[in-house]
Amino acid sequence: MTVASCIPPLLSLIGFGWLAGFAARFHSSFPGRKLFVGICILGCFLYIDVLIIFNISSETAALWVSRIDHIFILYLIPLYLQFFSVYLGIDRYRKVIRIVYGASFLLMLSAPTDWLIRGMQRHDFGYWAVGGDLYWLVGLLAACSITIVFSMLLQAIRSTRRSVYRIKLIYMGIGFGVLGLLIGLNILPILGFSIYPPGNFAFIPLGIFAFGLFRYDLLGMNLLVRRGLLYGLTGLVLSAVYATALWSMHLVLPVSNDASMLLFTFVFFLLVGISIGPLQSRLQERIDGWIGRDARQYPAIIRALSRDIVTLQESHRIVERLVDTVHASMKLTACAFYRNQHMEQEPDGDEKQEALKLAVFRGSSSETVFPETYRPDVAVRQTLLTHAKTISIETVQTRMGASLSKQLLADMETLGASLIVPLVCQHHLHGVLIVSDKISGEPFTSEDIRLLDILAGQSALALENAITMEQLRNLNQELEHKVAERTRSLQEALENTRRMQEQMIRSESLASIGTLVAGTAHELNNPLASADSLVQSVLEELRENPEILPDILEDLAFIRRQLGKARDIVRSLLGLSRQHSETPESIHLPDVIQDALKVLHNRLKHTCIRIDVVQPETIPEFPGSFGDIGRLVLNLVDNAIQAVDPRKGIIQLEVSVDFEGRRIIFRCDDNGPGLPPDIRKDLFKPFFTTKPPGQGTGLGLYICHEIAVRHGAHIQVETSPILGGARFQVTFPMDTPIEPSRRTHNANL
Template structure:
């Protein structure tokens, strides 16, 4: 063996490996079967060329060449058949049988002396010389190859899907280049002393191997990944062996026997390959899969990044932005759905799917219990296919996204619970402050009631006596009347203190809230009858019954409506009283039950309003926004205590010069 034997030997080895891959994957796939047969014929042809470079028997060389050409005639139908299946032009398939018939008719010609007349010895070894019958086969082979290339080019222009487009592109380049270099063998077969370019068919076959490695165009990548290191080591071994053999012969000239040189070269090659194989493997992985390694690291970083996010929209935006940048995607989305089947896996979007028209090519389920969804990816920027490894890491990313979604929901629950707990603590703190204030009021009232009531009553009686027995024109009568009114006001303050400090439970009965409302309006009639205040009543509640104390509820409405009257003052204004029913979800202790019916009483006015900064204090005792002498700040405090005692709720909305709205919510009595 010399250097001229290496190209056909490499071509034979690579074609044989591709043949084996095609055989392993041929089950249920006519395309893979045809491809493996084409590679097998190419392997036979290059094996023949390798043998012809080393043998010395001219007759044996001719017999080997004629045997090889028995199989070579079937390259005509195999090329066409393979191309039609790859391109999808199946309407031409019924005619393919005629090409097989033509190949069968050519079989006898391969044994005729005018097909291959003899072999000629060149510097690179023997090579068969063609006869006139061979050119007939060559013409048919050229037509078959040209038609196949035409169909591939035509399909390449029509195809819109990047996956199919990439597959056709690489098949066209590899098979087209292989056919091109093989046709130059005709020059050598015609007697021209040139090295056959067909011996370099391993170059386009390596291009096909690269396409399988990078894009899996024949869906063989698992086999190629396992064999690529071995093939590379084989090529390195062959090159080292031939190089060492030539070097030894040059160094020692004729002093070393040829067989000894072969043995020494073989031993040296073995040790060199054995001690360098791991470095070669590492280099190949880094060189051939550098893009994959880069993408893998980027996807890993993305997986860790989304696990630190706590909001669904942030997770979606991060995934979409990173993937779009990583793969230069034309379309990318995370689409929420009601449910994802637990057994569902990665899916290639077909042309018949609606997602195809939206520009998506890959669908990966996100198995999240909180937010089931799909990770949808469109065409890559370089129009290449998604490799198996990329799909695997994208699946892992989808699983991490599902975990992030579930974590986000859990985080939201914890955050809501924390906010609810803070709100509850705040409410309890305010309640405690109010309770302490109430206790202080009670102690104060108990201390001053007996001390003030008796003196006040005595002074009032004395004043009333003198006023009744004094002439109306007396100079001091008006002063006495003023003093009597101020004492009455002091008596009312003491009574309010006593009312606010009451802690006893009062009897409750079924009350129609509309009745204490009407009573409150009657009591206050004298206060607004001479004012330009319009009072509108909208009593639309179907169920206005509550369990409560009528007089105490009347006191509530008197205080609230009187505040509205005071807020409007002497100008024109409106007070609106709405009573209606409202359904609300049950409290957390009764989750799972139906909605609860509430009775809502809303009193709104267009008075001067309350500044927002004061809203948090209006239910505190002795807090008032009225001018001095107009109120002591116990009215709304008493309202709040009565409402709380009725297990109801009170809310207030107001702002300066924008009016005030008091909303009271009572649990309805179920009829």
């Protein structure tokens, strides 16, 4: 036995022990963590056994050490097979694993006998076991297990779309897969071949596995590995500095005492306390650079994104900025954002189960093809909503239930996602950020996850604010649109109302004119009949007695008077029935009153109503429409006639002039019952009447009001201080021309 032959198993023992310690202390589980720890512990037993039998001198002792060790290490085969089955998520070898466990148990029972290990053989490197009659079964189980493991690895490598996961599997295959093969080849010297046990070189695949562990976080232990490296390197550096300083002090001061050593130790640890912080910072930078992760830029990225999204008010621009930031800062093969287009909620408070639509994509479409929509089921959506943090494959495999884990892993495989980052704010899922692999193939670190969580939180809040602003803008636009539509509808309704009012006013005017014409026809009939009779008599007398000239002249004069009377009546009727003129006329109010009284003569001659007209000698004219003013006066006088007692009614029509105020005032007083104050405010509204049903249209006073307003006049009603009934007073300005047209009526009607 030489020292050189002990170095490979010693290095392998150290490697297994280091992996077992790290895996056992790591709190965040990875798939098959306990199995992995068990394999490492059994690997430690194996190489402790190798070191013992290499250095022991007694063949009998070496035999029993080997037999005792085989009681345990026989379970390396089923543990090895089960670990890869669990780690890769392949379940179809469960029966095979049970069979291998059963075979290992049966072989374990034969371990203390010659059936498994017959004896020990002395080699140049030391003792090594000689296999018994059943040891070929151990080789068969090992060969079958290694074959199954490599087939599972090849299947997983071919089926995965994620480059980083493929790299992890390659390192697992080269590291732990080759490790199993080398340990399995230990059967060769056991079967009698005088060669150095190949399994002693397990430290080589363990080294490859350790490199992959650092570089690609094979077991999700990156944080613990980095901290272990940091503290280990710090200890090594300080120890080296201490040893160098101590050696240098002995060279300078060959003779030293306890006081000098105490002083040296005090000064050294004082310097250590001062320099430990900068030293660890430098070492951390070296470790980050070696492992390929530099998170020093992340705070600046967070600040830049925060500064940018605060100024953005469009949700799509916030999403684009987030995807661009993540894709560029982490150097990803692809990155996408699936947005929840519908934020409505069901009556029970749950969000509608709408598909998430691909909103933004960055990366090469040849590497990753994202589907247009992503429709997570209810359980997955609820997990995204409640978890609200970055979801990795390791998180899914170790922290979620079997059914949910299976569905999420299937979704991540479909999306080509290494990470799914939900954007949640106030219990609303705004969307999910899909993060593919890094271009370098490196795994995502805890700093990466922390960065994504911070960016997702900021972006979700910004999206919530932006969506609220967009909803407000859309609501304002919708309201403006509705207001515009309602305004158009109201304008159309007002235009229709105006046309209807004009038609009704015209109808009322025509009806009034019809009534007047009926009465006037009777008035015209008398003078015309008299004139016709007299003309007939004159013609007969002329035929019989042509010399009667004076009588004829007298009759002709009478005829002229009767015809003049008829002409005056017709002229008054035509003046009052004339429609509104856009061209102002000069109105002499007494003429208007006289024409109105002529038209109403037929109604008055059968009553005892007295009408008094009070007016000054000089009344100036004012601009207006003769027909409109005539209808106003006619309606007011007609209302007064209807209000007074036909046997003793008194109506006074008064015209006064206010030269200082440039006003002409017309008053119509009567001794009727008057108008109560509570109905005066409604008198000038259309269709309001105090008459019984069927006896009035309610448009007479409304027409008066419209005519007055059109002429710039003011009409009001009050109790007559002269006769005690009602007084209607209309104040006309002398200078204000009439309005050419009126679209609406006064709101105070």
